[in-house]
Amino acid sequence: MADPTTFNQPVSGMVTPRFAGLATFMRLPHVPLEDAAGVDIGMIGVPWDGGTTNRPGPRHGPRQIRDMSAMIRQFHHALHISPFRIANCADLGDTSVNPTDTLDSLERVTDFYRKVRAAGIMPLTAGGDHLVSLPVLRALGEGRPVGMVHFDAHVDTHDSYFNGTKYTHGTPFRRAIEDGVLDPNRTIQIGIRGSLYGPDDMSWGLEQGIRVMEIEECFDLGSDRIMEEARRVVGDGPTYVSFDIDCLDPSYAPGTGTPEVGGFSTFQAQKMIRGLRGLNLVGADVVEVSPPFDPSGYTALAGATMMFELVCMMAEAVDRARA
Amino acid sequence: MADPTTFNQPVSGMVTPRFAGLATFMRLPHVPLEDAAGVDIGMIGVPWDGGTTNRPGPRHGPRQIRDMSAMIRQFHHALHISPFRIANCADLGDTSVNPTDTLDSLERVTDFYRKVRAAGIMPLTAGGDHLVSLPVLRALGEGRPVGMVHFDAHVDTHDSYFNGTKYTHGTPFRRAIEDGVLDPNRTIQIGIRGSLYGPDDMSWGLEQGIRVMEIEECFDLGSDRIMEEARRVVGDGPTYVSFDIDCLDPSYAPGTGTPEVGGFSTFQAQKMIRGLRGLNLVGADVVEVSPPFDPSGYTALAGATMMFELVCMMAEAVDRARA
Amino acid sequence: MADPTTFNQPVSGMVTPRFAGLATFMRLPHVPLEDAAGVDIGMIGVPWDGGTTNRPGPRHGPRQIRDMSAMIRQFHHALHISPFRIANCADLGDTSVNPTDTLDSLERVTDFYRKVRAAGIMPLTAGGDHLVSLPVLRALGEGRPVGMVHFDAHVDTHDSYFNGTKYTHGTPFRRAIEDGVLDPNRTIQIGIRGSLYGPDDMSWGLEQGIRVMEIEECFDLGSDRIMEEARRVVGDGPTYVSFDIDCLDPSYAPGTGTPEVGGFSTFQAQKMIRGLRGLNLVGADVVEVSPPFDPSGYTALAGATMMFELVCMMAEAVDRARA
Amino acid sequence: MADPTTFNQPVSGMVTPRFAGLATFMRLPHVPLEDAAGVDIGMIGVPWDGGTTNRPGPRHGPRQIRDMSAMIRQFHHALHISPFRIANCADLGDTSVNPTDTLDSLERVTDFYRKVRAAGIMPLTAGGDHLVSLPVLRALGEGRPVGMVHFDAHVDTHDSYFNGTKYTHGTPFRRAIEDGVLDPNRTIQIGIRGSLYGPDDMSWGLEQGIRVMEIEECFDLGSDRIMEEARRVVGDGPTYVSFDIDCLDPSYAPGTGTPEVGGFSTFQAQKMIRGLRGLNLVGADVVEVSPPFDPSGYTALAGATMMFELVCMMAEAVDRARA
């Protein structure tokens, strides 16, 4: 039985100021995967952006998110829970990557997440560009295609770029569906917007059964009804959450490579994540935080806050599963 | 008859990455005015800010807008149209200007736009400060005063500054009305806010018949009803659209010289521009993007996105006129 | 009797451009306290941040707010009043401070505000970190505990930090209540959000009778109904207003030390301040503007604009009191 | 007789921290010109950049220089003098300007400096762009052409720009020589570099007798020998010093409109200004500090430090003249 009194706790900012000490995710201890027995939720960095077709930088995301996550405290003011009291959480460090070789990197990341899954740890990932979601899904969806709640400005289901390149941050979910690790009928994409390459950009996804919710529909519905629909789509099955920081408006998250004006506020995003409550979550990621385009760190702060909202949802899922 | 298969098309980011190649408006070809036969809509830069009374910089606007407009793709996700398939568009380059002589610059710009009008090209201008709208209106409104949908934090109908200076970015629409090129009874100003010099700042405009809609009314009405009123005001006559980037809240558009907190979001602005659908448009501008106050380029991205929304409206107007 | 024709007037930007001249609050004359006979409202800087537990910088706030306040003009566009015509306002300069000694600084500031109160001047303070509100309240609430409308992301009623430190920017209102200068039953905290140290963070304040309104309730109610509740709480008694700039979302006010995503827009804040109309105001502050975290000055512009909204409310209160 | 015990003294940073109080030049009192009897050296801002042909911004220079000049203390470590003990110095505020009218501005500035000269005050000016030196010279050189030590990357003796514009920041010294207020035979230009418009850019100046010292010669000679030559050129006559901040390398002074790589370090500039010791100085300026291109303020700090070096030289000249 899990003993909450043994769970890792963040360093408190009332004892040690937030700027002090090495930066880890939410000031949790750094626990290498090989020492992670008993860990329920592992926060993992994937410092890689080899799938980026335009402005690079998310390879630096995990470090800046760790730094800014020192701002996060332990208790959720609105949900009235402390995720760190109901699940044992740790910073598992970064996966191995190869910044100049895409296929090599995809393998390294999938390998790591296979071990994470095998260890019974639910992963909360900080990317990296959105191609990072593919190797994670390959590990988590192996043998059981997962559903997905996907917050993004872009559908990321293109076939290829630049005369045949199959692996970019615009293609991960097409590959994941082709690989049978993602169930399109249990997938919803929320916040889609921005000019398109052409009228058929979304056709493939729609044909597979993905529920695409454009930003206009989102703003018409509001956060609560968006999430009703999301819960309807994903149902009770194992569900992954992918949060591309560019679902937020660039005024809230300038540090990203493919900004599209007219997006969500952070408050709307917080409300939507809280709408995941009760789902059968198996993992989540926050991707496309690109520090070179936001030295201030506020995009990373938004990302860290979303990770905190997500870890609350995941901790409850862990707790339910344990019961 | 126009043959859409011959229309200029933007370079696609799926073939050539967006950071590659010379920067033109929306990756369209650069076509000098003398070679522009067959062009329906001309995007034009007016790199000039000699009318600025406070923080300078919009002279650098056209170049940064061109750079950031590489983010724009070809198809409008919500309107489901490709403006470049229904109108022939081109980057006509920048007008001639004189950074140290206001009157000389006004003449140079008016001359250019007279030629544009004579060539049957509808202009979409990237400023420059707001005084730039005056020489454009002098060309477009010559012989037929135009109506105007004007998005701005400021009314820009002052009489003079600094003991008698008649030409500043706070005076263009007073001059345009005096010159008979702008019809005040078919003019609406949307988003007006910020502290005033005195109680009479808006009196002259109101007396001429301008419909002034302050931000409080705007937020009460919402985008759809704002635009109902705008369409009522301008009616069927020839209509110009002037979009001062400072109508947006500074959090969305920090790169401008006279920021006023409490403004529109980019999404609200996008919705409003879409509300221009069906109007008899004769031209439009996006002004007051000031790169020195936003090296990140996000203000220019907002400006480029508004230009994309505008070119969709203008392309439909071209198409209707052709029918 | 007060003679409005003798009131200090800001330098007009139509005569002297806003970037010219020494920077004072809203371009008012600088009047040392000893020469301030006849001044109704004094704008005062407290350049001190010795209570900051995390990211420092608000000591630089008054200077940057002065600089950006040159953007403010004289007349309120929505309220249709000119505060400078109904109350005599001045920039009283900065208080004395000691950047390396907290207790010494608290005394210096209290001393200054005692003199301000004795001179019959209503103070509008630009901080400084939030601990600055404590010495101000000690002067203003001496002998008559004041009520307070408090806009903030944080309750700032902690007991101590770092093993016993009683004076930080997280403790001022607990000290003020203990000192009997702040009436908790006439205090409302608006916009509270962000992760907490634990479930009991707000308990002490609630037990004292403070009305805590979390951001979720705020967004549900809207500005008008929030302020109805605020007016109900503070009633007719003497009331102080404390505006922590971090009540705003970081996209509107990045220059602050403890940003929490998911906050108010500037427009919402403006509307809320206007909801103070008619209250028995005795002073106000705008704190936690931290220039090193926003060299652009936009956070300071937001702060200056809130000061303008506040001075309108305060000028009316002065005028009523005079009648 | 001047009584040094009555001279204005800067506020000390050991008593009042440097970030406190209104920003004036070197924390001296602000003394309007009409109250300046007894002032020997007046520091004056000219917030104007209407002569700028490329990147604008120096209109904001005086305010940022005032802000950063709070870093300056009272005593020169190497020269072992306190300028404020041997001459009575004050901040005279900014001149009147018209940001949108060049000729009007030139007149306003000349008028102000005529009064300064008539009051027996030696001016130390903070620009503004380099065209500002022209109206200053028109006042100071009236009736007695002055010599000049001119530190700059550019000769600024062009005839006209943009098809006939005579007044730009590239033409002031040609106009001054034509007006008979600057003696070309007693003028030396130090640090000239950067690509030229053509082989004749310097011809006119050389024909008038100006001594042009390009950067290559400067680096070969070193600061001491450069200044030997400068003293030889200007001799004993009345001499003006014009310090364009772009004489510094952009790594030391990025905040300027026409940066040229390969320039002086600040230390070399300090040494050169100290080489002015003993000259018959009548005034000096530091121009082309452009805050929008350096929000950090370091360019303004360099400018303020050069002003401190200059005021030491000027104070000694005042003292000698008094003896």
Added chain:
Amino acid sequence: MADPTTFNQPVSGMVTPRFAGLATFMRLPHVPLEDAAGVDIGMIGVPWDGGTTNRPGPRHGPRQIRDMSAMIRQFHHALHISPFRIANCADLGDTSVNPTDTLDSLERVTDFYRKVRAAGIMPLTAGGDHLVSLPVLRALGEGRPVGMVHFDAHVDTHDSYFNGTKYTHGTPFRRAIEDGVLDPNRTIQIGIRGSLYGPDDMSWGLEQGIRVMEIEECFDLGSDRIMEEARRVVGDGPTYVSFDIDCLDPSYAPGTGTPEVGGFSTFQAQKMIRGLRGLNLVGADVVEVSPPFDPSGYTALAGATMMFELVCMMAEAVDRARA
């Protein structure tokens, strides 16, 4: 025979202000390679950084260099030549690249440069990361290994990274020597510094015969004697020049991915490039300008200035070859 009166000339900043018009290299006309008959020197962008092992961004280099190169004029102040009068120069645009596929990109770039060479055009390249030099050398050194003057903080002759990756920006010159397109005995590396992975980092290069000159030796020798040695090493044979912007100190060129403190000033670099005079140049590049790490553009300005120094040397080489 070449007719200089037909050579492309940059747009003059005395006629059209530098901020106006589309950005091309040094304001030269954009001439696609297929129309480039008669062009002697082609400026080419390679917007690619797929070889970057640490901080990405040089893919954005060509566009920012074009923008900042508007600062360059036509005539070299110290050499007294106008390169554009003695050689016909043009902006040939950017090569095709694939941001997510290294081998594909190497082929695309080599193909382009083979055509450039076949057209008799000498290329002056703006990178891109340093791996870009490899495909250029493969085209230029095919059949005749070239010598090289290489300015850099790093030797870039590593064998592989990340468990076997052969193509990174730390390996181009090892690959070039292995491919027989670069002659190590006619290669000199200037400015080498920074901590090393181990004592053998330079061994391979030294064994091949490369002359490695560390920064300490450089500062001891001075620019003139460095270049004497460089000329001795490369002799009369065909010689390539590769200028990695990180040879400059980060204070002069912060916008780069692998900064090493303690480097050259821009002036020292200018002097060294002038020391190439008379060499048998066949091409040159300026690489590793990374705009995301320097939004100010000053690194790109340094790069553009080095390109101007290089084009002067190359134009003379063209002229000599023509004679």
Added chain:
Amino acid sequence: MADPTTFNQPVSGMVTPRFAGLATFMRLPHVPLEDAAGVDIGMIGVPWDGGTTNRPGPRHGPRQIRDMSAMIRQFHHALHISPFRIANCADLGDTSVNPTDTLDSLERVTDFYRKVRAAGIMPLTAGGDHLVSLPVLRALGEGRPVGMVHFDAHVDTHDSYFNGTKYTHGTPFRRAIEDGVLDPNRTIQIGIRGSLYGPDDMSWGLEQGIRVMEIEECFDLGSDRIMEEARRVVGDGPTYVSFDIDCLDPSYAPGTGTPEVGGFSTFQAQKMIRGLRGLNLVGADVVEVSPPFDPSGYTALAGATMMFELVCMMAEAVDRARA
């Protein structure tokens, strides 16, 4: 006997990219002090700036220095040594601090360093403001006053500020001498410059026997002769090195609170530190790196590089002591 094969080694950037993994000093393992048996040199952060009289921020120094120190590799290119092969090094984390209580913080830091000294570990500290050196010296100099090589723009031997405050970053060395832990006759201050509060600023130090070397003398002597003098002053006794980052020119180190133009280049500083070779070192610090004033991290990179130069000197001292 120490066994070098067991020494901690930095993670190599050829295996794991530098942006990956948690940030520790030079990618060394983090070893808490209680587990540090066998560690020779401990890198320690002191995240505190409570002694700062002007611009705050060095409390954030250790974290940013750790981040940027990922740029450092293992082998010194010019000295040809690997410090990590001759001494066992580790990151000992940060000391405990209290951001709002100076005296409490001084005690916490002294306590930590007493334990470090007791453990036989030589400390290399990353500050923090310069007051941090005092508690370190109190631990290291207890019972044996140490000599000091002090690189700085300021002498930091003032008596008090703000009417009696004894502990600021302008007073540490006066307190250390009074406490008998620093030997003034074996202390040299290198690089002193900037305006002074008065002629007596240096008197006290000189009277105690400190050798003060102003920047003018430094530039006259050059790095080698400066260090000859330094070695003469400190002799064979135990010697501390304190490196205030503001000894560097602000162009090399803008991220600091009290910048003074006209300072050292990083190369000069590197050469000077190498001149410490052979001294009897007992510890060192690098202080006053203030991240809020340099989000780019280049100041921290300069600081990290100086730490690398210092650890080379310290490792040799460890090795000699072991022999």
